[in-house]
Amino acid sequence: MKTLAIEPLTREAFAPFGDVVELEGAKQIPLNLGTTIRYHDLATVDVGDKGGRPLVNLFRGQPRTLPFEVKILERHPLGSQVFVPLHDKPYLIVVAPVGDLDPAKVRAFVTSGWQGVNYAKGVWHHPLIAFGDVSDFIVVDRGGDGLNLNEQDLHESLWLTEDALSA
Template sequence: MGKSDRRRDINSMNDSPSYTVSLEPLSAAAFAPFGDVASRPTGERRRYLPTMQNRADEAKSFSLWISGAVTLGRLPLRATMLERHPYSAQTFVPLGSARYLAVVCSAAPDGDPDLTMLRGFIASPDQVVTYARNVWHHPMTVLDAPMEFAVAMGVTGLHDDDVFFGLDVAVTIVMPPARL
């Protein structure tokens, strides 16, 4: 699954592009171009998150908050926006037992999301995700039950710490096709 399952479809009625992203299991290796994945510590006192401090000098303040996520319940998901954080990495620590989605892509040369590079991952509730600085990502979406996240990132307090991009093309997130 993964990159080979991602496809770009052309809608014959209006020639506008559409993108279908097939989800894959979240692993540190697959997610490495976009940030870090760590397991919540079990049996050890601490686990440090490598890119947690990936931030610009302007992001002098550290912010930690609790955030609720949209509970989807089932797929497919029609993505309507992406976001990025130009001054800091952003870490999500799940505070429940639901699976959640991490949908990401890198930036195109003009800085907008490169939708041809979209990837979607299913994270288990024991996986902590850190989106690297400037990585485009979909807002947190939970599959199984309502869940909150502890969220941490550096903030400037002066600039746009959150940049949003409305998707004017169809982007659909789906479960991977069953293997034959």
Template sequence: MRARRLTPEAYAPYGRIVAAAGGAKDANMGTARRWDRLAPLVNKRARAKANLCVFRCKPFKGKAFPVKLLERHAKSTQVFLPLAGAGRCLVIVAKGGAKPDLSTLAAFVMEGALGVSYHPGTWHHPMVALGKASDLACLVYEDGSKADCEVVALKAPAVVNLG
């Protein structure tokens, strides 16, 4: 599989792209512009609380990335936003129910000021930084239980071509 450019249309089955684009309004007495409701934030568990955290992703420098596992947050959206200085990241996603549907496996390159949101239940690989370490802010609803994140090992690795 080849990693492709991240576009709203191609990514829509898996979540939303988070970007300062489209309709904005003036805010803070005209000193800023504000974009609202960029992605739905879903929490389907009463005891789960919002967790705003930062991931420091180690760089992958190869031309072919082996996908050995996928994970999902069945009851929560998960949002990743690049922090200043973040490089390109590989976003690997699949639809599915209790198990991922590997026929829907897709890979995208997230770069610049773009972020992503995963719909609840979207299978995905942990974020992969390409070329250099990158810090990403993350928002997910968690309660500390095993239901926060389900992980499935793939029987055979899928390969994402980056070259």
């Protein structure tokens, strides 16, 4: 069984794949007579190719359990995809760089809870991996004409395990 190491999600580690959406380190702008803080420009939403438009969705992810078999990745060649959790529960992220899918370059991350991610256009990623409880996410992605989903099976499964989570 080929186990995939699971890294903590940080802006620096995730930069090749997109943006980490989090409050820490974000530009803060006071609004509404000082009663509100705007955490500004947290992700680059890129959905305009071929006349695309932004969609705002709610995804409800059913919990997965470890060990978990990663056997497929997907990508969106015409637009980025932002996931922002509506809870303070960790979830898992599996990604690979833009281009031909190379299983040797697949990486896995665990969030600290409130962190969201923005998968850059064309980045390979696993569909939502919530664990523990049913989990809700606001998802901003692309609507419009054109094929914006490619899926690819891995020739050899990768496994996410409890041991890899604590590494």
